[in-house]
Amino acid sequence: MSGAGHVVVTGRALVAAPDGSLRPTAPLSIECAGGLIRRITPRQRPTNGGDSLRRESPLFPGDPDAVLLPGLSDSHLHLLAAAAERASLSLADDRPRSIGALGERLERAAATSPPGEWVRASGYDEAWLIDGRHPELEDLDRVVPDHLLRVRHATRHGSLVNSRALAFLERRVGRVGARQGAFVHGLEPELTRLVGPVAEGALARALGVISAELLACGVVTIEDLTASNDAARIARLAAAVEDGSVVQRVRAWVRDAGEIGPARKAARGRVEIAGVKLLGRSSEEVASGEFRDAARRARESGLPLAVHAVEPDVIAAALDLLAAAPPRRAAPAQPGAAVPDRIEHAALCPPELGARIARAGVAVVTQPAFLVERGEKYVSQVEEPLWPWLYPLRSLRAAGVLVVASSDAPVVRPDARFGIVAALTRRTAGGTVLGPGECLSESGALELFTSAPARLRGEQGRAGVLAEGARADVVIARNDPTGSGWGSLQARAVVIAGRVHECAGTR
Numbered sequence: 102m103s104g105a106g107h108v109v110v111t112g113r114a115l116v117a118a119p120d121g122s123l124r125p126t127a128p129l130s131i132e133c134a135g136g137l138i139r140r141i142t143p144r145q146r147p148t149n150g151g152d153s154l155r156r157e158s159p160l161f162p163g164d165p166d167a168v169l170l171p172g173l174s175d176s177h178l179h180l181l182a183a184a185a186e187r188a189s190l191s192l193a194d195d196r197p198r199s200i201g202a203l204g205e206r207l208e209r210a211a212a213t214s215p216p217g218e219w220v221r222a223s224g225y226d227e228a229w230l231i232d233g234r235h236p237e238l239e240d241l242d243r244v245v246p247d248h249l250l251r252v253r254h255a256t257r258h259g260s261l262v263n264s265r266a267l268a269f270l271e272r273r274v275g276r277v278g279a280r281q282g283a284f285v286h287g288l289e290p291e292l293t294r295l296v297g298p299v300a301e302g303a304l305a306r307a308l309g310v311i312s313a314e315l316l317a318c319g320v321v322t323i324e325d326l327t328a329s330n331d332a333a334r335i336a337r338l339a340a341a342v343e344d345g346s347v348v349q350r351v352r353a354w355v356r357d358a359g360e361i362g363p364a365r366k367a368a369r370g371r372v373e374i375a376g377v378k379l380l381g382r383s384s385e386e387v388a389s390g391e392f393r394d395a396a397r398r399a400r401e402s403g404l405p406l407a408v409h410a411v412e413p414d415v416i417a418a419a420l421d422l423l424a425a426a427p428p429r430r431a432a433p434a435q436p437g438a439a440v441p442d443r444i445e446h447a448a449l450c451p452p453e454l455g456a457r458i459a460r461a462g463v464a465v466v467t468q469p470a471f472l473v474e475r476g477e478k479y480v481s482q483v484e485e486p487l488w489p490w491l492y493p494l495r496s497l498r499a500a501g502v503l504v505v506a507s508s509d510a511p512v513v514r515p516d517a518r519f520g521i522v523a524a525l526t527r528r529t530a531g532g533t534v535l536g537p538g539e540c541l542s543e544s545g546a547l548e549l550f551t552s553a554p555a556r557l558r559g560e561q562g563r564a565g566v567l568a569e570g571a572r573a574d575v576v577i578a579r580n581d582p583t584g585s586g587w588g589s590l591q592a593r594a595v596v597i598a599g600r601v602h603e604c605a606g607t608r
Contacts, residue, residue, distance in 0.1 A: 106134070106599065107132075107133070107134050108132075108133040108134075108573065108596060108599055108601060109130055109131070109132050109133070110130070110131045110133065110169060110575050110577060110596060111128060111129070111130050111131075111144050111164065111165050111167070112128065112129070112131075112164065112165060112166070112167035112168060112169040112577060113125035113126050113127065113128055113129070113165075113166060113167070113168055113169065114126045114129060114131075114141075114168075114169045114170070114567050115168065115169070115170050115547070115583065117542075117543075117544035120542070121541075121542025121543060121544045121545060122542065122543050122544070122583065123543040123544055123547065123583045124583065125168055125581060125583070127143065127144075128143070128144035128165035128166065129141055129142060129143055129144050130142050130143075130144050131169065131567065131573075131575060133573035133575070133596065133599045134599065135599065136572060136573055136598040136599040136600075137570060137571065137572060137573055137599070138567065138568065138569055138570065138571050138572070138573050138575075139569065140569060141567070141568070141569055144165050167577050167578065167579075167593065168577075168578040168580070168581045168582070169567065169575055169576065169577060169578070170319065170547070170551075170567070170575075170576045170578065171551045171552070171564075171565050171566050171567050171571075171574060171575070171576070172319060172320070172321030172322065172551070172564075172565070172574030172575065172576055172595065172596075172597065173318070173319040173320045173321065173322075173517045173550040173551060173576070174320065174321070174322040174323070174324070174505075174517075174550055174551070174554035174555070174565065175315065175320050175322075175323045175324070175507050175508050175510070175515065175517055175550075176322075176323075176324045176466050176505045176506070176507040176554045176557065177324060177326045177445055177466045177468070177507035177508070177509055178323060178324070178325065178326070178507060178508050178509060178510040178511075178515055179257075179325060179326065179327045179509075179510065179511060179512075180308070180311065180323065180325045180327075180338060180341075180347070180351070180510075181304070181308075181325075181327065181334060181337060181338065182257065182327065182511055183307075183311050183510045183511040183515055184299075184304050184307035184308045184310075184311055185223075185298075185299045185304060185307070186223045186224060186253075186307075186511040187307035187310055187311065188299045188300070188303040188304055188306070188307045189221035189222060189223060189299065190206065190207075190210045190220075190221065190222035190223070191222070191223055191224045191511075192206065192222055192223065192224040192225050192252075193223075193224030193255065193511070193513075193514070194224075196226075196229045197229065197230070198229055198230065198231055199230055199231050199232055200230055200232045200234075200236045200240055203225070203230070203236065203252075204236070204240060204241070204243065204244040205244070206222070207220065207222060207241070207244050207245050207250065207252070208244040208245065210222060211244070211245045211247070211248045211250075214248065216247035216248060217247065217248065217249070218248055218249070219248065219249045219250070219251060219266075219296050219297070220245055220248045220249070220250045220251070221251055221253075221296060221299075222250075222251070222252040222253070223252070223253040223255075223511065224253070224255050224511070225252045225253065225254055225255060225261060226254065226255040226256075226475075226478075227284075228475065228477070228478040234282065235261065235281050235282040235283060235284040236261060236282060236283045236284075237282045237283055238263060238264050238267065238282065238283045240282075240283065241261065241262075241263040241264075241283050242263050242264050242265075245263050246263075246265075247265075248263075248265065249263070249265050249266040249269055249296075250262055250263040250265070250266050251266055251292055251296050253289075254284075254286075255512055255513075256512060257289065257511075257512060258286055258289065258382075259284055259285060259286030259287075259289065260284070260285055260286075260289065260292055261283045261284055261285075262283060262285055262292075263283065267283075267285070269295065270285070270288065270291070270292065270295065273291075273295055274288060274291045274295075276288075290329060305341070305344075305346055308341045308346045308347055309346040309347075311347075311510075311515055312341075312346060312347040312348055312349060313604075313605060314515055314516070315349060315515055315517075316348060316349070316592065316595055316602060316604055317591055317592055317604045317605060318516050318517050318518045318590060318591070318592065319517065319518075319576035319578070319590065319592045319595060320349060320515075320517055320550075321349055321350060321574045321576075321595060321597045322349060322350040322351075322352070322554065322564075322574075323349045323350070323351055323352070324351075324352045324353070324354070324375060324507075325338065325351065325352070325353040325354065326354050326378050326407060326445060326466075327353075327354075327378070328356055328378050328379070328380035328409065329356055330353055330354060330355045330356055330360070330364070330378065331355065331356060331360050331363070331364065332360060332363035332364045332366070332367040333367070334353075335353055335355070335364040335367045335368050335372055335374070336367035336368075338351055338353060338368075338371075338372050339367060339368045339369050339371035339372045340371075342371040342372060343369070343371050348597065348602055349597070350373075350597065350598070351371070351372045351373070352372070352373040352374075352375040352558070353368075353372050353373070353374060353375060354374075354375050354376050354377060354378035354407055355374060355376075355377060355378070356377070356378060357377065357395060357398065357399075358377050358395070358398035358399045358401065358402040358404075359398065361374055361377075361402050361404065374404070375404070375405070375558075376399070376404040376405040376406060376407055376443075377395070377398075377399035377402065377404060377405075377406055377407070378406075378407045378408075378409070378445075379392060379395055379396070379399075379406065379407070379408050379409065380409045381408050381409050381410050381415050381418065381419055382409070382415075383415060384414040384415050384417070384418035387408070387410070387415060387418035387419055387421075387422055388418050388421070388422070392422060393422065393425070393426075396422055396423070396425075396426040397426060397427060399426075400426050400427045400428065400429050400430060401427075401430050402430070403429060403430045403431060404429075405429070405440050405441065405442050405443065406423065406426075406442045406443070407442070407443040407444075407445050407466070408422065408423070408442070408443070408444055408445065409445045409446060410444050410445065410446060410447065411446045411447075411448045411449070412448070412449055413449055413450065413451060413454055416444060416447055416450060416454055416458075417454060417457075419444055420444075420457055420458065420461055420463065423442050423461065423463060424461065439559040440557060440558060440559040441462055441463055441464045441503065441557070442463050442464070443463065443464045443465070443466050443557070444458065444463055444464070444465050444466070445466050446466075446467060446468065446509075447465045447467050447492070447493075447497075448467075448468075448471070448491065448492060449483075449487065449490050449491060450465075450490055450492075450493050450497070451490050452490075452493075452496055452500075455493060455496055455497045455500045455502060456500050458497070458500070458502050459497075459500040459501040459502045463502075464502065464503040464504070464505060464557050465497055465502055465503070465504050465505070466505045466506075466507055466557070467492050467494070467504060467505070467506060467507070468492060468506065468507055468508065468509045468512075468513070468520070469492050469494060469506055469520050469523035469524045469527070469549075470508060470513050470514075470516075470519045470520040470523045471492060471509075471512075471513065471523075472491060472492055472523050472527050472528075472529065472535050473519065473522070473523045473528065473529060473530060474513045474519075476528075476529025476530060476531070476533065476535060477529050477530060477531050477533075479491055479529070479535060480529060480531065480533050480535070488535040488536045489535075489536030489538055489539050490536070491535055491536065492539075493536070493539050494524055494539050494540075494541050494545075494549070495538065495539045495540065495541055495545075496538075496539060498541075498545070503553060503556055503557060504549060504553060505549060505550075505553045505554050505557050506520045506521075506524060506549035506550055506553075507520070508520060517550045518582075518587055518588055518589075518590050519588070520549070520550065521546045521547060521549070521550065521587045521590075522587050522588045524540070524541045524545070524546035524549055525540060525541060525542075525543065525546045525587065526540060527539060527540050543583060543587075546587075551565040551566065552565040552566055553565070560572075572598055573596055573597075573598055573599040574595075574596065574597055574598065575595070575596040576592050576595050576596075577592065577593045577594045577595070577596070578590055578591065578592055578593065579591045579592070579593045591604070592604045
């Protein structure tokens, strides 16, 4: 990494053709100073015998044929949760395909720790299992009899437990929530407290790994939408930014307006407090007095609201909630008053609901990558006429909705490239296209991660674009991703507000 200063980047910028495809320009130079793009000109022949990325001390030879694109944003993820998953047994990258295979993985993990301790795993999804069901308690007790076991579901809305963990949960909480076999849901915060935090050293290392992976696919800004965010969690995020473990610009949403003041103090200027996140798991919950009070407090703070809403009835209830909330109080010192409220996910959104979202002026932050990651599950469980309503993109944009894409990591991998490919193709792992009419062009798919997030933050024209006067966030790609190459896009280096970060493997 180099310090911010006078940086000159050379390469071919991607621009949109009339058909929506992207094409590289002729070689040009992007001159950055003071964290901003100061000048963009046709590439000049160097006088010193070679190009350089940074004039004072070149990091590596410049390449006029490198491909340049604006820095990307991941506008909805859970950074500490993603790191905690990396610091424990993750099932997401090497998926067990049966209850027996799952048991073997858990048995090996248990063998590495003394009896009586917690065995942690995450990323489980019953849709992978040929058995067609969750394991029973006896399935897990057979392989992990002497430890407390918690295997968190990929959606993070439930967990597998063994009998020891279930009894411990009953003693400490007094209830076990809803249960299907060994799968317990409705008690995730309680389980997380009982299991306890990941060791600090392991968490710090994992945060660095996640940040490096995000950087390698060009992500310069991340937004943490964890519904339990409070001052303590914000302090941990701020520490990761301060010590350089996380190099991206970090914005975080807190669980209640009452947390804004303490969270800002804990952030120490390292993390921006962006708004209030409400977790709406049912339409009844969103319509409750507790939710109405939380929305009112958020409005009084002057910051925007983000409401988790997956199904149509919850989306409709969220729109009712936002419409009934008092006007947002002006907050001159904060940009939040200028940006819209948000619906998070909108996983199943019929056209009439999309039109209502547009009329309300509410943005949608969605996850097209789920169409690939869980596409086969949707094929088997969602009727074909409804497939275009799954994570709709083109129809929402056509209705006038500001649509932004994100990963929701660790629910899926923290990889914007995966989301771009999904927005282009909507193709499941098995080859089914879920609503081809909702596919976007290349320029439209890239906008979901660049200029659209900038608009959502109230930074239109100042971020997410390669333009004079915009923030100097530039991705220098190793390869031309246009056409079918978006999944293999890899950054050679990334400039974040004029500061150069080399990506792994560039030396």
